Amino acid sequence: GENVGLHLPTLSVQEGDNSIINCAYSNSASDYFIWYKQESGKGPQFIIDIRSNMDKRQGQRVTVLLNKTVKHLSLQIAATQPGDSAVYFCAEGGGTSYGKLTFGQGTILTVHP
């Protein structure tokens, strides 16, 4: 698909394992962070978000961790399933640029049955 690029980081896991996808962001003024999932041929799908006044937020099977000191964001997926296979993007925004998102490079997650 159009999202497969040799220069994107990749993560391969077995079905049932936990996955951790990492992202470094660049703007200290960003106060809103989002994880998106993009399957081949589709637009990005919202997974979970977190604001800068929090360091952890949990959703269904997913957890986002935010470390503002080192400007690092991670997405943890519990009990990864083949349907989780996709490209995952982190995005940062907020501050004086409400609504405008800056996307990270993306990570290709492949889940093997």
Place this chain on the structure above:
Amino acid sequence: SAVISQKPSRDICQRGTSLTIQCQVDSQVTMMFWYRQQPGQSLTLIATANQGSEATYESGFVIDKFPISRPNLTFSTLTVSNMSPEDSSIYLCSGIGTGDDNEQFFGPGTRLTVL
């Protein structure tokens, strides 16, 4: 969340021509944006589509090349003008809903190939 549709879903165009992409949201959104995703890469913001006024462009993007309209709260168009092969990309429309969560959601994208 709201649903965004885009037309066309894909097109193959000749160098020097222009293509207008339509974006329709099924409910009101506070803001609409246009992004570009080049093959195998991440998304880059082109501009904010402002209702009833000129769009706000990001660095590296200009109105003459990417004219944008937003005549109402739920519809926007992006035109890719005087196309060259370097314009081959996926063009994505997004919107921010009116709910408390302010989630930004995306359309399926328009895959453009310029020969």
